[in-house]
Amino acid sequence: MTGNAAHAGFAIEVCQRYSDVAPDRWPVSIKPLPDELLSSWLHRLGIANGIAPRSFAGVLGFGDGMWSPRLDHRLPRNVATLLCHQTHLPLGAISSMTMDGGAITAFLLPLRDNAHRNRSTWMQYCPLCLAGDEAPYFRRQWRLASRVSCFAHGCGLRDRCPACHAGVATFDQGELVPQHFCAWCRFDLRAVPKASVKAAARRLERAIVDICRVESAKGSAKVSDAVSRVLRTPVAADVRSGRTLTNLSTAARIRCFEALAAKPPDWLVNDMDGVDAYRRWMIVAAGGHDTLIARFADFLETHQGSPRRQRSLPAADRSALFAAYFRIMHPNGGHKGRPPAPH
Ligand SMILES: [Zn+2]
Numbered sequence: 012m013t014g015n016a017a018h019a020g021f022a023i024e025v026c027q028r029y030s031d032v033a034p035d036r037w038p039v040s041i042k043p044l045p046d047e048l049l050s051s052w053l054h055r056l057g058i059a060n061g062i063a064p065r066s067f068a069g070v071l072g073f074g075d076g077m078w079s080p081r082l083d084h085r086l087p088r089n090v091a092t093l094l095c096h097q098t099h100l101p102l103g104a105i106s107s108m109t110m111d112g113g114a115i116t117a118f119l120l121p122l123r124d125n126a127h128r129n130r131s132t133w134m135q136y137c138p139l140c141l142a143g144d145e146a147p148y149f150r151r152q153w154r155l156a157s158r159v160s161c162f163a164h165g166c167g168l169r170d171r172c173p174a175c176h177a178g179v180a181t182f183d184q185g186e187l188v189p190q191h192f193c194a195w196c197r198f199d200l201r202a203v204p205k206a207s208v209k210a211a212a213r214r215l216e217r218a219i220v221d222i223c224r225v226e227s228a229k230g231s232a233k234v235s236d237a238v239s240r241v242l243r244t245p246v247a248a249d250v251r252s253g254r255t256l257t258n259l260s261t262a263a264r265i266r267c268f269e270a271l272a273a274k275p276p277d278w279l280v281n282d283m284d285g286v287d288a289y290r291r292w293m294i295v296a297a298g299g300h301d302t303l304i305a306r307f308a309d310f311l312e313t314h315q316g317s318p319r320r321q322r323s324l325p326a327a328d329r330s331a332l333f334a335a336y337f338r339i340m341h342p343n344g345g346h347k348g349r350p351p352a353p354h
């Protein structure tokens with residue numbers, strides 16, 4: 012790592028040269044990748060233009076510290092306009108990378124640049140996702156305390172460098188090094204050993220994600236109830252009682268979800284009216300909303316008694332089934348907007 016004094020000189024030099032050489036548009040523009048977090052895209056953008064993330068903060072008019080994670084939470088209009096202007100990306104494409112808005116923001120891991128034992132860090136990652144990326148990048152969903160595993164790879168997420176135990180700190184990277192290398196010790200995060208999570212805990216995690224997604228369509232009061240119950244899961248699971256989910260390390264949250272998965276989901280449905288409680292219970296029992304829909308489809312196929320029964324339904328039929336399911340689950344027809352599309 013370069014020293015602070017040497018580094019400060021380097022940052023100022025680059026900043027001045029940059030405004031001279033590229034006043035209208037930065038030489039390289041890169042497209043956001045699926046579910047990419049704004050800070051991840053900013054780090055890649057800076058590196059692609061030959062500027063290390065810590066120096067890129069200066070180009071955008073920011074100082075030291077967690078400049079890019081703070082932009083994930085709130086992107087000032089003038090910075091968004093500058094990024095649009097310099098990269099020619101639409102404003103919507105840039106603002107959609109932030110974590111701004113919606114009940115789900117209650118799950119955001121706090122911005123902490125230290126990594127005390129058993130406490131959360133601001134960022135999680137899946138080593139296998141990073142290893143599979145052509146350009147390794149960080150996902151928006153990795154910022155959420157409600158996520159402890161990777162749905163694609165079935166392994167646990169990580170929130171630290173296994174070599175130096177520091178959290179992810181690309182925002183403070185002073186050299187032109189891709190962001191899958193630890194900013195402090197250069198350990199390659201793609202080589203981190205796989206963390207295991209019990210299948211029952213992964214099913215519970217998916218059910219929680221789906222309950223929040225489905226209830227978002229019903230209005231903020233419903234999803235707020237689900238979110239506050241999930242935030243209190245360390246108490247329900249009898250691990251680290253008194254702490255909220257967002258304050259626990261990923262390893263502690265994995266233990267929390269594993270303990271909770273071994274219990275009935277009373278914590279999620281206590282004191283609720285029948286229909287709402289039933290829907291949550293069904294999603295948890297099925298291990299996720301899509302699984303529930305698939306089982307419902309199988310049930311209908313089995314009981315329709317048609318001699319031309321098909322093993323899998325065409326997409327149009329699945330959409331119709333989805334709509335039918337929603338009518339059953341929402342007998343008052345009170346939900347706003349369309350139900351989420353089946354995968
Ligand atoms: Zn993964």
Ligand SMILES: [Zn+2]
Nearest residue numbers: 172175193196
């Ligand atoms: Zn490290």
